[in-house]
Amino acid sequence: MAGDYPKVERVMGGPAGWVSILFPAILFTYFLNLLPEVVEGPVTAGFDWVPALGVQMSVLLDGLSMMFALLITGIGTAVTLYSCHYLGDHPHYPRFVCYLLMFMVGMLGLVLANDLIALFVFWEVTTISSYLLIGFNADQASSRRSALQALLVTGAGGLILLAGLIVLGSIAGTFRISEILTQGDMIRAHPAYGAILILFLAGAFTKSAQVPFHFWLPNAMAAPTPVSAYLHSATMVKAGVFLMARMNPVLGGTDAWFWILILFGGVTAVFASVMSMRQTDIKQVLAYTTLMALGTLTMFIGAGTHYAIMAGMLFLLVHSLYKAALFLMIGIVDHSTGTRDATVLRGLSKAMPLTGIAAALAALSMAGIPPLLGFVGKEYMYKAGMDLPGLGAIWVTLMTFAASALMFAAGGIVAWRPFRGELAETPHHAHEGSWPMLAGPLVLGALSLIFGLFPGIPGHFLIGPATNAVEGAVHEVHLHLWGGINMALFLSILTFIAGWLLYRNHEGIRARLAAFEARSPIDFDAGWDRLLDGFKDFAGWLTGIVQNGNLQRYLAVTFTTFAVLVGGTYLVRGAFEVGPRLIQLGAHPVQWSVLLLMIAGSFLVVSTTSRMTAVAGLGVVSVGVAMVFIMFSAPDVAITQLLVEVLIIVLVTLVMLRLPYLPPRSELHFRFGHAIIATSVGAVVTLVLIAMLSGPFDRKLTDYFEQTAYPEAHGRNIVNVILVDFRALDTFGEITVVAIAAIGALALLRGIKTRNTGNQNGSEEA
Amino acid sequence: MQSLILTTATRLLVALLLVFSVYALLRGHNLPGGGFIGGLIGATAFILYAIAASVDEARAALLVDPSNIAVAGLGAAAIGGLASVLAGKPFLTGLWLFLGASEGGKGLPLSTVLIFDTGVYLAVFGGILTLVFALEEET
Amino acid sequence: MELLLAITTGVLTAVAVYLMLSKNLLRYLWGLVLLSNAVNFVIFLGGRLTPGAPPLIDEGDYAPAGEVANALPQALVLTAIVISFGLMAFALALIYRTYMTLGTVTSTEMRIAEPRPRKPESDE
Secondary structure (H helix, E strand, O other), X not given: OHHHOOOOOOOOOHHHXXXXXXXXXXXXXXXXXXXXXXXXXXXXXXXXXXXXHOEEEEEXXXXXXXXXXXXXXXXXXXXXXXXXXXXXXXXXXXXHHHHHHHHHHHHHHHHHEXXXXXXXXHHHHHHHHHHHHHOOOOOOHHHHHHHHHHHHHHHHHHHHHHHHHHHHHHHHOXXXXXXXXXXXXXXXXXXXXXXXXXXXXXXHHHHOOOOOOOOHHHHXXXXXXXXXXHHHHOXXXXXXXXXXXXXXXXXXXXXXXXXXXXXXXXXXXXXXXXXXXXXXXXXXXXXXXXXXXXHHHHHHHHHOOHHHXXXXXXXXXXXXXXXXXXXXXXXXXXXXXXXXXXXXXXXXXXXXXXXXXXXXXXXXXXXXXXXXXXXXXXXXXXXXXXXXXXXXXXXXXXXXXXXXXXXXXXXXXXXXXXXXXXXXXXXXXXXXXXXXXXXXXXXXXXXXXXXXXXXXXXXXXXXXXXXXXXXXXXXXXXXXXXXXXXHHHHHHHHHHHHHHHHHHOHHHHHHHHHHHHHHOOOOHHXXXXXXXXXXXXXXXXXXXXXXXXXXXXXXXXXXHHHXXXXXXXHHHHOOOOOOHHHHOOXXXXXXXXXXXXXXXXXXXXXXXXXXXXXXXXXXXXXXXXXXXXXXOOOHHHHHHHHHHHHHHHHHHHHHXXXXXXXXOHHHOOOOHHHHHHHHHHHHHHXXXXXXXXXXXXXXXXXXXXXHHXXXXXXXXXXXXXXXXXXXHHHHHHHHHHHHHHHHHHHHHHOOHHHHOOOOOOOXXXX | OOOHHHHHHHHHHHHHHHHHHHHHHHHOOOOOOXXXXXXXXXXXXXXXXXXXXXXXHHHHXXXXXXXXXXXXXXXXXXXXXXXXXXXXXXXXXXOEEEEOOOOOOOOEXXXXXXHHHHHHHXXXXXXXXXXXXXXXXXX | OHHHXXXXXXXXXXXXXXXXXXXXXXXXXXXXXXXXXXXXXXXXXXXXXXXXOOOEOOOOOOOOOOXXXXXXXXXXXXXXXXXXXXXXXXXXXXHHHHHHHXXXXXXHHOOXXXXXXXXXXXXO
């Protein structure tokens, strides 16, 4: 894909590359140094972020966040090192580095946050940056579609999660996670527990791609391979798992939690494993195995016993190590041979032996073969599954068995078969990868082996503290490679046999699955498209109704809303009142005549078909208005009104002569509906005015202006003092509006005459 | 519209209206008047001139393009307001200087408020003339 | 008188709204002018009516002697008048320009952005 762009000469990706490698490497070292301290107990620190909202940028570093932080920075280092070679000559490589580091920071912030709101912010940072990363090859439509899909699914989940966070925070009385973690009993007994649980799980399940929200994850393969490696192993999809693990002391331990998680997790795990058999693209096979891992993790977090949590945490580590290695390995293969088709690739170990070793280590761990860490993980999962009470034990054990067997087969498809046998023809001639690309997979594969041989190391430093953090209790954890001859070992052997059979027959299974899929009515991806299309159609339909481009309808809706809302509110509140002062209709005959004149003028405007008569009617009304101002002691206003009236008449007359005549009386229908709207608005205005005039009058501002106008502002005309001194900022805004209106009108009118000389020959005489 | 009466009367009226508009502006702080009213009166004077003679002649008499006057008015108002910022007071606070103040009277008052009001006058005057001239010329 | 002016304001508003609902933009514009007058009355009435006492301070006094009209709504209305003039003039320029470009002042016939579909069902 990078070949489409002009090559840019950069050594190791240039400065962007070095920064991107050093950043996670330094952080990794830093966290590694803190490890002994965290093994003893959680560390918290922080400062106020948004004090007004009580949001704190505080850090909670316990076993769980430590394990995540190490995975994020450690695998991050491998991924950045890898991508400086994989994408280093891509013209947008620096942009890629920005996205990747932003993603890393978001993920780190998420796992370290000790504040629910901060957690949410970082959660969304990962959503947005994953969108940018998945859509990195933005010139491909499929890439953009996948990115948008991931954004919408995880973004929607994030919003639901926010609601859950807010409810949880308000019940607990604090948004600080370390304080909420101690209030588990109170929250589980709270009536809102069910709501919180569903809101949280909606967020976690979308992020961690549980069925039925799983479809975005295989599509996210559109991202460059190192991004896939990162998204699938240590980050993004693990964010949902992290959330469930983090909230386990608060939300976990109930029947609802138990059954929802083990059912969704189990179904996801098995469904995904089966789907992985269907794929031919080895990257897609791996994508589905990630779903399987996520389902398994969800299941074990839901199971909630000490053994289950420990098995879950162990499997988290196992999966991160082998998944990152495998993805990076696939990237090398793809880079080197130009294909990822499982049906084509054969005999690569001859051309690329080191890649083969890394792949073999990772795949053995994935298949759960001793002495790799994957074997230890599988043993503990079986033990934990059988340890559960009642039906749960059967379900979890069965699901684990099915998923593990299928995983064994998938491991074979991805990392065994392509390297065995005779070297097959590929688009490019296969050759070994460069050291920056090989370093990550080799180290990660080696870790799977070392940790498998000495499981006490990860047990003491990572799994134990993480398990304690998730459980909210303190247990000593000892991991063993060899657990003796027991039921778990027996199940492991059965798994290998089943897995081997599946692997031998995987081509037949794939064909059957493909045929089944073709007939299956359920297609999540197509369903997603239909959902989006439905949204678009709905939006189009709604816009067509609300914004149909008809000015009349807009105004009718606006005025009706005004009349109904304002009038309705007054009516419901019983606010319409007529004060005793208002009852007397007494007015001077001059006043009566002015008012009647205005009403007559307005009726003239409405009823005439002559433009000039209408303008005259407007003039009558305006003069009446000015006279009212004069009668009631507003000389400044009256003068302004009269002057503006003169200007309006001049302007309207100037323009009117060049505009078409009004429609003749025969076309001037009386619109009954419009009249009703108009009358209601008028009536509401009058009633509101009467209610207002009946109420008491607050003279505070007026008194202030009257008392200070001369002593402080040195003016005897209070109106003018208000305009240019007390409220001068308003006036400043208003003259700005006048100037803008003038300039806007000038821009509208300029050049009309020269353009329209052909069709306009209206009289120049005004 | 060439009317001898109008043309003749206009010459007198325009001058009168302009003088009156400045008068309205200056007395505005103590008696009815002020920048808005003064600007409107001044604009009316030139519109009358434009109708009686022609827009071109009115423009010529005005010397400056009315849209420039409007923007200059905004500038003057802003300066009037910013003066108080330089004096360490909030934007648009009035600053006063009374020339020849004595026991009995305040003397001749000069103020940033007057600058501001002059800005209002110019903005209204220029803005309205821009509008009217545009509608008259371009239509 | 306040009651009478309130009723007058209501009538002016009703007429203005009726005019603004017209599809002829000239009638719409007149409605706009009438509506701004009515709104000015609403503001003015909000400060109550005081006949025969403009808000001026007599020479020699430091505050108005006796009750004078409320100055605040007057200041608001004064600027509102000038603003509504600006609005009216701009609307007028807009209508004129529209007429020059589209050849109509009937709002329902202005469909340059969304041309009327030839047949209702061929909406795609």
